[in-house]
Amino acid sequence: MINNSGKINFTIDANDKSSLARATHFQTEHGEIKTPIFMPVGTNGVVKTLTPAELKQANSQIILGNTYHLYLRPGMEIIKKAGGLHKFSSWDRPILTDSGGFQVFSLAHLSQITDEEVVFQSHIDGSKHKLSPQKSMEIQNSLGSDIVMAFDECTPYPCDYKKAREAMKRTHHWEKLSKQHFEKMESAYGHNQFLFGIIQGSVYDELRKESAEYLSKLNFDGYAIGGLAVGEPKKRMFEILENVVPLLPESRPHYLMGVGKPEDIVRAIERGIDMFDCVIPTRNARNGLLYTWKGRIKIKQAQYKDDLTAVDPDCTCYTCQNFSRAYLRHLYKKNEITGLRLNTLHNINFFIELTQQARQALLTDKFDEFRNNFYANYPIEDDHWKQNIKKRKQRRKKHLRENETN
Amino acid sequence: MINNSGKINFTIDANDKSSLARATHFQTEHGEIKTPIFMPVGTNGVVKTLTPAELKQANSQIILGNTYHLYLRPGMEIIKKAGGLHKFSSWDRPILTDSGGFQVFSLAHLSQITDEEVVFQSHIDGSKHKLSPQKSMEIQNSLGSDIVMAFDECTPYPCDYKKAREAMKRTHHWEKLSKQHFEKMESAYGHNQFLFGIIQGSVYDELRKESAEYLSKLNFDGYAIGGLAVGEPKKRMFEILENVVPLLPESRPHYLMGVGKPEDIVRAIERGIDMFDCVIPTRNARNGLLYTWKGRIKIKQAQYKDDLTAVDPDCTCYTCQNFSRAYLRHLYKKNEITGLRLNTLHNINFFIELTQQARQALLTDKFDEFRNNFYANYPIEDDHWKQNIKKRKQRRKKHLRENETN
Numbered sequence: 001m002i003n004n005s006g007k008i009n010f011t012i013d014a015n016d017k018s019s020l021a022r023a024t025h026f027q028t029e030h031g032e033i034k035t036p037i038f039m040p041v042g043t044n045g046v047v048k049t050l051t052p053a054e055l056k057q058a059n060s061q062i063i064l065g066n067t068y069h070l071y072l073r074p075g076m077e078i079i080k081k082a083g084g085l086h087k088f089s090s091w092d093r094p095i096l097t098d099s100g101g102f103q104v105f106s107l108a109h110l111s112q113i114t115d116e117e118v119v120f121q122s123h124i125d126g127s128k129h130k131l132s133p134q135k136s137m138e139i140q141n142s143l144g145s146d147i148v149m150a151f152d153e154c155t156p157y158p159c160d161y162k163k164a165r166e167a168m169k170r171t172h173h174w175e176k177l178s179k180q181h182f183e184k185m186e187s188a189y190g191h192n193q194f195l196f197g198i199i200q201g202s203v204y205d206e207l208r209k210e211s212a213e214y215l216s217k218l219n220f221d222g223y224a225i226g227g228l229a230v231g232e233p234k235k236r237m238f239e240i241l242e243n244v245v246p247l248l249p250e251s252r253p254h255y256l257m258g259v260g261k262p263e264d265i266v267r268a269i270e271r272g273i274d275m276f277d278c279v280i281p282t283r284n285a286r287n288g289l290l291y292t293w294k295g296r297i298k299i300k301q302a303q304y305k306d307d308l309t310a311v312d313p314d315c316t317c318y319t320c321q322n323f324s325r326a327y328l329r330h331l332y333k334k335n336e337i338t339g340l341r342l343n344t345l346h347n348i349n350f351f352i353e354l355t356q357q358a359r360q361a362l363l364t365d366k367f368d369e370f371r372n373n374f375y376a377n378y379p380i381e382d383d384h385w386k387q388n389i390k391k392r393k394q395r396r397k398k399h400l401r402e403n404e405t406n
Numbered sequence: 407m408i409n410n411s412g413k414i415n416f417t418i419d420a421n422d423k424s425s426l427a428r429a430t431h432f433q434t435e436h437g438e439i440k441t442p443i444f445m446p447v448g449t450n451g452v453v454k455t456l457t458p459a460e461l462k463q464a465n466s467q468i469i470l471g472n473t474y475h476l477y478l479r480p481g482m483e484i485i486k487k488a489g490g491l492h493k494f495s496s497w498d499r500p501i502l503t504d505s506g507g508f509q510v511f512s513l514a515h516l517s518q519i520t521d522e523e524v525v526f527q528s529h530i531d532g533s534k535h536k537l538s539p540q541k542s543m544e545i546q547n548s549l550g551s552d553i554v555m556a557f558d559e560c561t562p563y564p565c566d567y568k569k570a571r572e573a574m575k576r577t578h579h580w581e582k583l584s585k586q587h588f589e590k591m592e593s594a595y596g597h598n599q600f601l602f603g604i605i606q607g608s609v610y611d612e613l614r615k616e617s618a619e620y621l622s623k624l625n626f627d628g629y630a631i632g633g634l635a636v637g638e639p640k641k642r643m644f645e646i647l648e649n650v651v652p653l654l655p656e657s658r659p660h661y662l663m664g665v666g667k668p669e670d671i672v673r674a675i676e677r678g679i680d681m682f683d684c685v686i687p688t689r690n691a692r693n694g695l696l697y698t699w700k701g702r703i704k705i706k707q708a709q710y711k712d713d714l715t716a717v718d719p720d721c722t723c724y725t726c727q728n729f730s731r732a733y734l735r736h737l738y739k740k741n742e743i744t745g746l747r748l749n750t751l752h753n754i755n756f757f758i759e760l761t762q763q764a765r766q767a768l769l770t771d772k773f774d775e776f777r778n779n780f781y782a783n784y785p786i787e788d789d790h791w792k793q794n795i796k797k798r799k800q801r802r803k804k805h806l807r808e809n810e811t812n
Contacts, residue, residue, distance in 0.1 A: 044736070044737075044740045044742060045733075045736065046737060046742050046744045046745075047744075048742065048743060048744065049743040049744055049747075050744060051724070051728075051744060051747070051748070052728070053724065073736065073739065073740060074711065074732070074735075074736040074739075077712070078711060078712045078732055078736070081712050081714065081732075082714055082730065082732065082733075088730075088732070088733055088736075089733065090728040090729055090733070305480065305484060306483070306484045306487050308487065308488055318457070318459065322457075322458070322459075322496040323496055324488065324494075326480070326484055326487075326488065326494070327451075327488075327494055327495065327496070329480075330450070330451065330479065330480040330484070330494075331450075331452060333479065333480075334450045334479060336450060336452050336454065337454060337455040337743055337746060337747070338452045338453075338454065338455055338456060338457060339452075340743060341455070341457070341743070341747065342457070
């Protein structure tokens with residue numbers, strides 16, 4: 001079976017009347033994707049601390065895998081021998097793999113970058129490797145993901161206009177090559193793959209517009225917006241979405257990469273985004289931050305030491321059905337791994353429930369009510385977010401150590 | 407309801423014809439205990455990396471909790487407010503709590519020891535505390551365990567005769583006080599508790615005999631053998647069991663504390679032991695050591711990097727049913743918490759299955775076949791064990807850091 005992008009069978013189930021929000025669905029060979037959707041991140045072929053069975057219980061329809069990480073460890077030979085990432089990791093629902101671009105530019109030591117390829121050194125052992133549009137497609141072919149991402153260059157923030165433009169141009173070149181190579185490849189395990197393009201252009205409206213228009217013509221199966229949530233002001237991110245999303249084909253899924261906090265997800269849904277991924281629920285769980293419809297709880301705080309209520313008494317997850325804040329605090333204080341699991345399970349449930357409720361509201365024409373309720377109860381943390389650049393940098397360093405990346 | 411020890415309703419279901427091995431059962435208010443039984447250790451009110459649901463799936467009938475650790479963190483106020491350790495930790499099957507004696511003598515900084523009490527400093531923050539037979543009974547009353555252990559002094563190995571004798575004498579005094587106090591206490595949460603005595607006497611047959619005879623007269627609900635598996639030669643341990651077990655009341659459960667490896671469990675069953683607890687399956691799982699009927703697997707070894715078979719293809723645990731050695735190795739190499747969980751789940755399943763198969767063999771008069779099969783396949787590691795005193799000391803240090811104790 002030869003891959004053939006641009007053939008996605010995509011349906012819009014509902015459009016909100018007062019925003020760009022929409023409910024959509026499409027079918028992959030490992031299952032249906034119903035949007036808006038939150039996709040848990042499984043960098044190394046595992047969503048940190050969880051099992052496939054738990055992800056299914058949390059109604060996770062799709063998880064991410066990471067081309068860069070999986071290429072380095074365990075390597076493609078083992079994954080191919082196992083029959084692809086689904087079989088290797090025992091996850092039989094859809095998988096989306098990123099292209100490795102983001103990691104090559106943020107994690108690895110770049111030694112050379114040309115229009116043909118990137119030469120880099122592994123952040124693990126310094127070994128030298130090359131990544132190119134063709135190579136990225138081949139790795140993702142071996143991984144056997146249901147959704148393949150085109151190879152792109154993700155710019156950091158801040159990034160001057162000239163550099164942003166160069167990176168965008170190169171991204172366009174690479175994405176075209178990605179598509180050409182993708183369409184020549186035979187499916188490795190007999191199931192069809194979709195190919196998504198990635199819009200770049202940093203914070204420059206003109207570049208973002210150019211990128212959206214150029215890539216839209218290439219007829220990808222879906223469109224991602226990359227290079228956001230990398231440090232730019234939150235307000236800018238939403239302005240860019242407002243400018244870019246209307247330029248994307250309506251009949252394709254819209255995916256905002258690496259976003260985000262609950263309030264960012266709701267605001268991006270309003271702006272026409274269908275798909276999200278982020279390490280926030282998993283990483284923050286391991287740091288004792290638990291999400292509820294009324295905001296975050298820092299479980300280590302003394303106020304929870306004898307609080308025998310659930311994190312969210314209305315939540316149906318295993319954690320909330322069985323354990324109190326006092327018990328979770330005890331586990332956290334004692335560095336018990338079970339605590340990290342229970343926290344992660346709850347957060348993943350919350351993020352998936354959030355997007356599922358948004359979808360339900362859209363299907364029943366109650367999205368306005370949903371978002372008003374959400375904003376009325378959930379404290380938005382933009383200011384906090386902006387003030388803590390230093391903390392964010394420290395966290396970034398920590399997550400590099402932990403190998404968990406968007 | 408006033409506690410009243412010595413009232414256990416204990417039944418011998420089968421006796422082996424060629425050894426002291428036996429299958430027995432007794433009823434606690436949280437469920438039946440069928441022996442031989444392996445009891446997973448939940449030092450801090452959690453079996454490391456696992457959930458109660460997983461322990462039930464692994465057919466765990468009972469888990470341990472730790473008086474010393476739980477008394478220090480989270481403290482009895484919180485546990486009492488939660489309604490006991492069962493409710494706090496969401497485990498509704500039986501719990502056995504140790505007396506705190508072992509930890510006070512091995513973990514804490516002892517500042518004073520008299521015939522009345524032990525004054526010690528917490529290994530966590532140096533805070534000063536007292537533990538006495540009465541206090542230990544009160545803590546275990548607040549924990550609400552189904553099986554309470556009498557307060558004892560556990561001697562290290564080696565220990566000279568004079569010290570061993572003193573510690574034994576003190577242990578006898580303390581256990582008598584434990585029983586007296588236990589029988590005056592009202593059940594904290596309305597369910598009955600059992601009280602087990604602990605035989606001490608280090609490696610001295612004469613002392614062990616004296617201890618067994620003295621404590622047998624006190625009519626405890628069950629009898630534990632403490633102070634073994636603390637570094638003495640394996641051969642000595644089994645000789646002591648051969649001398650001591652026949653002196654214990656037949657109509658009471660026999661519990662060998664802190665043992666052990668699979669081969670030690672089988673050999674102790676042959677010598678009349680019914681109950682076991684040990685951190686080996688959980689701690690070793692976190693170090694990548696996985697148990698099978700053919701011995702241990704070190705999952706990090708290169709030979710497993712593309713081994714797509716299960717750890718034990720016949721094992722019915724979630725790990726073996728879903729994941730390959732190659733995947734578990736990958737998770738181990740990437741320090742993925744999910745790997746520690748999957749390893750632990752498998753090991754706990756193995757240890758419980760081991761004792762369940764021993765029980766089944768006893769009930770069907772096939773114990774001889776069971777043990778012959780076991781010994782024919784499972785490599786015994788006594789020599790390895792004896793040669794690695796230094797390694798054992800390092801591991802001991804590590805486990806102190808990790809707060810997991812027998």
